[in-house]
Amino acid sequence: MPETTPPQPTTQITAQHRELLDQVLDKWSLQVLDRLCESPSRFNELRRAIPVITQKSLTATLRRLERNGMVDRVVVNTRPLAVEYRISALGKTLQDLIDALLGWTTATMPEVERARERFDEHA
DSSP, rough: OOOOOOOOOOOOOHHHHHHHHHHHHTTHHHHHHHHHOOOOOOHHHHHHHHHHHHSHHHHHHHHHHTTTTTTEEEEEOSSSSSEEEEEEEHHTTTHHHHHHHHHHHHHHHHHHHHHHHHHHOOO
16 A cells, blocks of 8 residues: 655744735835845845835835835944944844745746736726
């Protein structure tokens, strides 16, 4: 008789899971995290790196990521004082996932575009 493997327990997506995923995978967070994985940045450096983001959206994104422990806000003792954003130890655990998501998006975009075209032709 063939040996069967026991079923793996499934993770239930709770409201807490959904909230965290929404905040980490939202429109701007992936880009901010990707940039901060490369190097710490000041606010205006992030704005230049992501030129389509508004100041308000960047501020909200950084606060949300800081609240969730993904980003550290560090006051740099210069004249005048400056603030630098750095990926936290917890945020670094996302780097491989971010790279995988961005790689998957790049690799599958032609197929997605073809699917969209087929759908739009029949809609």
